[in-house]
Amino acid sequence: MTTSARADGSPLLAVRDLTKHFPIKRGIFGRVDGAVRAVDGVTFDVAPGETLALVGESGCGKSTTGRAILRLIEPTSGSVHFDGQDVLALDAADLRKLRRRMQIVFQDPFSSLNPRMSIGAIVREGLTIHHLAEGSAADNRVRQLLEEVGLRSEYATRYPHEFSGGQRQRVGIARALSVEPSFIVCDEPVSALDVSVQAQVVNLLQDLQRERGLAYLFIAHDLSVVEHIADRVAVMYLGHVVELAPVEMLYGEPIMPYTQALLSAVPAPEPGVKRERILLAGDVPSPANPPSGCVFHPRCQHPARDAACAKIVPPLEEKAPGHWAACIKQPPTAVSWEDQRAAGATNQPEFFLPRAALHRSA
């Protein structure tokens, strides 16, 4: 199954059935007693130069996915192919070489920089590790990088704590750029920043993408920022990708009930417009004990929800060209009515799109 945006050329990054389970150990002997299924069979592609956003709430597994792709966390199973290479099969030396091409920007501008290294040293480290430049050539490169992210090159001798959150985030971006990657995992890069600073960093990321042809895996929970920067969006819930579509299609016509609820919950800066909300009951279940069948079924508000939803794990299907969703009650679905009835279904699939999920002013 290809879900890449380009019809021509193979994707830059191909993730198939990526899984990460964290074993839960109990007792003094560390007996394994179940697992936290943080990422449970995730599949998607990223084309060169595109931004795929990975959205979801806490505990959905998006951060773990990002790190597993880079092998900062070792996946339990599945495959990751970057530019044709099987990332999971590489040995340590080859992996280190590959790291040049795949980089990461972290969420927390306070803890992602070594407090005891000057920012010049921080940006320079990548150049040293990969023998890209030495001495004054390296110094020049560092200066260029700092300016490229909008920081004055004189700041190179200063330490991280002397800068604001937004500036530190820029340093993190410069560090990632220093090794000339073609793909960057942006792990909630603006979540910890104020709105006006967010805007600056988002603009910077877009500019850099345009100038350098970078591909981003943009992990976030803020749907308004995502709409701005993403080409395609994947929605995650409890370790599964439940919807994947180009950004206009996702926001214009969300298919999966969870996506609908997520969109309806975004506060709209229009006073006086009392938005209908889809209020989800209760909290997100624990990933150590996910519900059976469709992991979202206990909180789902689709009118056709029934017993079959608790039994059948919905496949991620192409409901419209390029628009994938995992729901057996939203037509079209390949899960036949006979199969559904056998699992206890009482309601036929029926297309449901509440107005509360839509944000476009009419």
Next chain:
Amino acid sequence: MTTPLLELENLHTFFYTDAGVARAVDGVSFAVGVGETVGVVGESGCGKSVTALSILRLVRPPGRIEPGSVMRFEGKDLMALDEREMQHVRGNRIAMVFQEPMTALNPVFTIGDQIGEVARVHAGMNKRDALAKAVEMLKLVGIPAPEQRAGEYPHQLSGGMRQRVVIAMALVMNPALVIADEPTTALDVTIQAQILELLADLTRRLGTSVLLITHDLGVVAENCTRVIVMYAGEVVEEASTSDLFARAHHPYTEGLLGAMPRVGGEKDRLATIPGTVPPPTNWPKGCRFRDRCPYAWERCETEHPPLYQIGGGHTSRCHLAEEPERRQHPHPPLAAQRGATAA
């Protein structure tokens, strides 16, 4: 015109550090009426959290609420109360909901204990009655199986539940005013929606006033009747919510509104506010926003703007109120020209 519940007049809170005196809150005045939900909006460093702490006189050294600050609550000047009287106010007449529910709750005591403690301290209830009250409050904030939950510890609850518990603690004594400092920032967006609904519903039912501090204009739009925008330790704009969004006056407010990505909005470059907030140890003379303002002119450099009346309860700390034609001539702000655009 009824007397407002809370009236801040000329509040100054300074921090005396070895880097200098940080004038975190520098002359803030506003009022909150009975049953009103007022939003205080601003970014980090604007002084909104320190304002909240000052109202409850929770500011510790090296911070100090400067003499001359007046905080009138239910007719009494909070500055004139001694510590014991102040303790009677905290949690009882004015309650606070903090941003991080995990750090606001004591991890070694059960939920029931902690909610009950408020009742024990302020209403002199015994343990049994306090526990019953705690269960009642848990029910009120919509926590299922409240009797069972009352015996659980904070770490056994999710973030959304914990925030509900914190709200329950705040409402035990049916306070007249709840100060909520970024109550939903640490929560997921669907939980945020739940919590804000809850807060709005309860305060409407109980007639509680709410001072909602946040950086999210979206939250403000849906929950507040009046909005106060803070920048650099001062109030820079105050208006009814609809007025603020429809007719924002202060360039900082305009900038904030422009910088917000909106679902369903334009997909261009986000408008940004170049530059950063000046350090609170050294507020510039004149208007504190001038380096980042697209309309600033010479007057803004030397003359510190007062809060001008725009009309209809709308005030703005900007000389554009007297020279509105200047708005026709925007220019790149000084901060952008100097090349120090990065925040």
Next chain:
Amino acid sequence: MTPSAPLVGPRRTLARLLRDSRTRIAIVVLLVVALSAVFAPLLAPYDPSAQLDIVRLPSQPPSFAHPLGTDPYSRDVLSRLLYGGRISLAVGLGAVLLAMSFGIAVGAVAGFVGGAVDAVLMRFVDAALSIPRLLVLILVTSLWGSLGLVPLTLLMAGTGWFAVSRLVRAETLALREREFIVAARALGASPLRMLVRHVLPNVAAPALVAATLGIANVILLEAGLSYLGIGVRPPTASWGAIIQDGAERVSDLWWLTLFPGLAILVTVFACNALGDALRDALDPRQLPRGTDPTFAAEA
């Protein structure tokens, strides 16, 4: 925005140290002790081992000629005190430097690598920590007889690195999950590089504090051993040895106990004060996060 003043770096640490008057006194005291030890040959009026006049001068109370008196062997106490300072400081500094180097290395590797390596190393350290240090020292020195300076220093170091390794291991464990370590790995840093470039500079601070306190400890231990007669070989002067010489008649030959005792007291106090002050000055390394109401560099 113009970045605010640096809080990190040796210059700033020194500045913060010097701000407190207690710390200033401690530093001055230590400087005096150190300088008097270094310049002992110039300052001492007599040869510390010279028995000046065994007939007329033994056990003389302080006088003009001998400001701190003489010991039962008619040696000048002042000279012995000055030279004794050399012993104490040499053993103290030497032992601590060795112990720190070894302890930091072991602790950092154990904490960073984890797994079996960590388990083995720490079980060994645990076992070693359960044996009282003084007993070990006494045991070894009694079996081997009086030790020379170098063996004594090595012995002190060998028994003193365990606590540091535990400390550094704990710090390393905490540090390992910090995002800048993950970032270094993402850049392609080798584990060695991560350890040396990222972990060590950040665990140096608590280790440094432990080091200053360790010096005080070693000085006390050495004095104790010498007092028991199993420390440095006579006639080498050491503060403990001076006390030893007057041990049998403490109340009569009070100057043999008082002056070295004071020297030990003052030096140990100063080391402890410096250690405390260093702990405060090196910490916080980072400015507090956004919830802190004091402005901070977070705009």
